[in-house]
Amino acid sequence: MLDVQSIIKNTFPLKLLYVEDDKDARVAILSILEEFFDLIIVAHDGLDGLESFDKNKFDLIITDVNMPRMNGLEMIKEIRRIDEHIPILVLSAYNETDYFMESIKVGVDGYLLKPIELNQFLGMLQKVTQKLTLKSEAEKNLHFLHQYQEATDKSSIISKINLDGQFTYINDEFCDISGYSREELLGKTYDILNHPDMPESTTLSMWQAIKIEQTTWSGMLRNISKNGDSYYVRATIKPIFDQKGEVVEFISLRDDITDIMNPMNQLHDLIDSYDKTIVALIKIERFEYIEKYYGSKLSYKIENEFSKIISSLIPNSCTFEKVFTLGNGEYILAKDKQGVDINSAIRNLKELQSIINDTKLDIGELDYDISILISFAYGKDSLNNAKYGLKKILETKQDFIIANNLAHKEYEDAQKNLETLKMIKRAIDNYKIISYFQPIINNKTMQIEKYESLVRLIDIDDNVLSPFHFLDTAKEAKYYSLITTIVLQNSFNALKQTDMDITINISILDIEKSSIRDKIYELLEQNKDNLHRIIFELLEDENVKDFDTISSFINEVKKQGVRIAIDDFGAGYSNYERLLHYQPDILKIDGSLIKNIEHDKYSLHVVESIVSFAKKQNLETVAEFVENENIFNILKELGVDYSQGYYFGKPKLLNSL
Numbered sequence: 170m171l172d173v174q175s176i177i178k179n180t181f182p183l184k185l186l187y188v189e190d191d192k193d194a195r196v197a198i199l200s201i202l203e204e205f206f207d208l209i210i211v212a213h214d215g216l217d218g219l220e221s222f223d224k225n226k227f228d229l230i231i232t233d234v235n236m237p238r239m240n241g242l243e244m245i246k247e248i249r250r251i252d253e254h255i256p257i258l259v260l261s262a263y264n265e266t267d268y269f270m271e272s273i274k275v276g277v278d279g280y281l282l283k284p285i286e287l288n289q290f291l292g293m294l295q296k297v298t299q300k301l302t303l304k305s306e307a308e309k310n311l312h313f314l315h316q317y318q319e320a321t322d323k324s325s326i327i328s329k330i331n332l333d334g335q336f337t338y339i340n341d342e343f344c345d346i347s348g349y350s351r352e353e354l355l356g357k358t359y360d361i362l363n364h365p366d367m368p369e370s371t372t373l374s375m376w377q378a379i380k381i382e383q384t385t386w387s388g389m390l391r392n393i394s395k396n397g398d399s400y401y402v403r404a405t406i407k408p409i410f411d412q413k414g415e416v417v418e419f420i421s422l423r424d425d426i427t428d429i430m431n432p433m434n435q436l437h438d439l440i441d442s443y444d445k446t447i448v449a450l451i452k453i454e455r456f457e458y459i460e461k462y463y464g465s466k467l468s469y470k471i472e473n474e475f476s477k478i479i480s481s482l483i484p485n486s487c488t489f490e491k492v493f494t495l496g497n498g499e500y501i502l503a504k505d506k507q508g509v510d511i512n513s514a515i516r517n518l519k520e521l522q523s524i525i526n527d528t529k530l531d532i533g534e535l536d537y538d539i540s541i542l543i544s545f546a547y548g549k550d551s552l553n554n555a556k557y558g559l560k561k562i563l564e565t566k567q568d569f570i571i572a573n574n575l576a577h578k579e580y581e582d583a584q585k586n587l588e589t590l591k592m593i594k595r596a597i598d599n600y601k602i603i604s605y606f607q608p609i610i611n612n613k614t615m616q617i618e619k620y621e622s623l624v625r626l627i628d629i630d631d632n633v634l635s636p637f638h639f640l641d642t643a644k645e646a647k648y649y650s651l652i653t654t655i656v657l658q659n660s661f662n663a664l665k666q667t668d669m670d671i672t673i674n675i676s677i678l679d680i681e682k683s684s685i686r687d688k689i690y691e692l693l694e695q696n697k698d699n700l701h702r703i704i705f706e707l708l709e710d711e712n713v714k715d716f717d718t719i720s721s722f723i724n725e726v727k728k729q730g731v732r733i734a735i736d737d738f739g740a741g742y743s744n745y746e747r748l749l750h751y752q753p754d755i756l757k758i759d760g761s762l763i764k765n766i767e768h769d770k771y772s773l774h775v776v777e778s779i780v781s782f783a784k785k786q787n788l789e790t791v792a793e794f795v796e797n798e799n800i801f802n803i804l805k806e807l808g809v810d811y812s813q814g815y816y817f818g819k820p821k822l823l824n825s826l
Contacts, residue, residue, distance in 0.1 A: 188218035188232035215239030326423035348395030450555040456498030604659035605820035619670040622660040700730040760794035
C-alpha cells in the first residue's frame with residue numbers, strides 16, 4: 170500500500186518543470202501536481218520548456234509528447250545533453266505508442282498515461298524519489314565504495330567489471346534478476362547478458378564513454394537471463410579511478426524497468442498489429458491488501474507464482490496468445506478479434522475465472538486461495554476500455570464486466586467535470602456562490618424558528634444550481650474549501666437580516682482543516698452577541714481521521730453558545746456511538762426515512778426509536794423532507810420537535826421569504 174503522505178513529504182521540496190501545450194489538460198493535471206509539488210514551472214511547448222530548463226535548476230521534468238515548435242522527445246534529447254541524470258516522466262495517451270521506443274532511447278524514466286490514474290502516478294513518484302535519493306547517496310559516497318555497496322545492495326542491482334569487461338563483483342539483486350549464481354558470473358564477460366536484439370551501437374557508445382572518454386554512461390540495456398527471458402534495466406555505469414587518476418574498474422547501478430516498459434511495449438506492439446483486438450484485463454482480487462496483511466515479500470511471491478501458472482490454467486478453447494504481466498496483481502490477455510466468436514470468448518474467460526478461483530497457490534508459507542476480477546473488451550480502443558472496466562468493477566464490486574465504450578464515457582465525464590470546474594471558478598471569481606435559506610417549523614407552534622443555510626451557484630446563464638450539480642466536483646479540486654468559506658460568511662451575515670436561528674452545514678472533513686477552523690473562530694468573535702442563534706449541522710464522512718480535533722472544536726464552539734446538530738441521523742455513517750464523541754444538541758433525522766414514513770413500517774419504527782432516544786437524552790429532533798400534510802401529522806404524533814421541507818417552504822433568498 171502506497172503511503173501518500175510519505176510520497177508528498179518527499180516530492181513537496183522538489184522543483185518541477187511541467188511541459189504541456191494543451192490548456193485544458195494543463196489545468197486538469199496541474200490540479201493534481203499542485204498537491205505534490207510546492208514549486209512548479211509551467212512551459213507551453215518543448216522550446217519553452219528547454220528555455221526554462223536553461224534558466225532554472227529542476228529536480229524533475231514531466232512532459233507531454235505532441236507539442237508545437239519542439240515536441241517532448243526533441244526537448245528531452247537537448248536536456249540530456251545538459252543533464253544526463255535528471256528524472257523525466259512522459260505523459261502519454263494510448264494513441265502515442267509510436268513514441269514509446271524512441272522515448273526509451275532518449276532516456277525517460279517512465280510513462281504516465283492520460284488521464285492520470287492516481288495509483289500509477291503515486292507509484293511513479295515513489296520510484297523517482299527513490300532514484301533521487303539513490304543518486305544523492307551515490308554522489309556522497311563514491312569514494313567510499315564499500316560503505317556505498319552496503320547501503321544500496323538491498324535496493325539496487327549492482328555490479329563491477331574490470332578493464333577487460335569481466336565481472337569482479339555482483340550483489341544478490343543482480344543474481345536474482347539474471348538467474349545466474351555468483352560463481353557462474355564472476356570472471357565472465359558482461360556480454361553473457363547481452364540480448365541478441367540489443368543494438369550493437371548501444372554497447373559501443375557505452376564503452377566509448379566509460380573507457381575512452383572516462384565519463385559516466387547512462388542508458389537502457391536489454392539483457393537476457395539464464396532461462397532465456399529478456400529484461401530491461403536502466404543502467405548508470407561509472408569508471409572508478411585510483412589515486413593516480415587511472416581507471417581501474419567500472420561500477421554499474423541498474424534499476425529493473427521490465428514491468429514498466431517491456432510488457433506494455435510488447436502489448437502495444439501486439440495490439441497495433443491487429444485492426445481490432447480482444448483484451449481481457451485480469452486482476453488478483455484484493456491484491457492491495459495482500460502486502461498490508463502478509464508483507465511485501467509474500468505479496469511478491471503470490472504475484473510471481475500466479476504469473477507462472479496462469480498460462481497453464483487457460484482452457485484449450487481459450488486461445489489467447491500471451492499473458493502480459495503488468496505488476497500490482499494485474500495481467501492482460503490479448504488476441505486478434507478476427508474470426509473469434511465473442512460469446513464463446515466470454516464463456517471461456519468465465520471458465521478460466523472459475524478454474525482460477527478454485528485454485529490454491531502453494532507459496533511455501535501458506536496455501537493462498539486466489540480469486541480474480543476480469544474486465545473484457547473487444548474492438549476499437551479495447552485496452553483503454555478494459556482499464557476503465559477494471560475501475561468500474563472495483564467501484565461496483567462485480568467480478569466480471571464487458572467494458573466496451575467505457576473509455577469514451579470516461580472521457581465525456583472528464584470533459585463534463587472540467588466544464589464544471591470552470592463554472593465553479595467563474596462563480597467564485599464573480600461572487601456567484603450564494604446562500605438560500607429554508608424555514609424550519611416548530612411542530613407545536615407552527616411558527617418558523619430557524620433557517621437552514623444552503624449553498625447555491627448561479628451559472629453564466631443566471632440559472633440557480635443546487636449542490637448536486639457542482640459540490641462533488643468541487644471536492645475533487647481546491648474549490649471546496651473556498652465554497653465552504655463563502656457559505657460561512659453568507660450564513661453569519663444572515664444573522665443581521667433575521668431574528669431566527671441559522672443552521673449552517675459543516676462537513677467533518679472541513680473541521681479537520683485548520684484554515685476552516687480559523688475562519689469559524691474569526692466569525693464567532695465578530696458575532697459574539699448572536700452565537701446562541703448559530704447551529705452547526707455536522708455532515709459526517711467515513712474518511713474522518715482526526716477525532717480529537719473534531720471533539721476539541723465541538724467543545725470550544727459549544728462553550729461559546731453554539732449548538733451542534735447531527736445531520737442525516739439514522740442512515741449513512743451516523744450511529745449512536747458517534748453521539749458519545751460529538752455530544753450534539755439536535756438530531757436531524759435522515760430524509761430517506763421521512764419520505765418513506767407514510768408507507769414503510771421500518772422507516773416509521775426507526776424514526777420512532779430515534780425520537781424516543783432523543784427525548785431521553787434531552788435532544789431536539791428535526792425532520793427534513795416533509796413534503797405533505799400526512800407526513801407532518803405522523804411526525805407530530807411521534808413527537809418530532811421541528812419540520813423542514815417543501816410543505817412549509819422551499820429554499821429561497823432570505824429577503825424573499
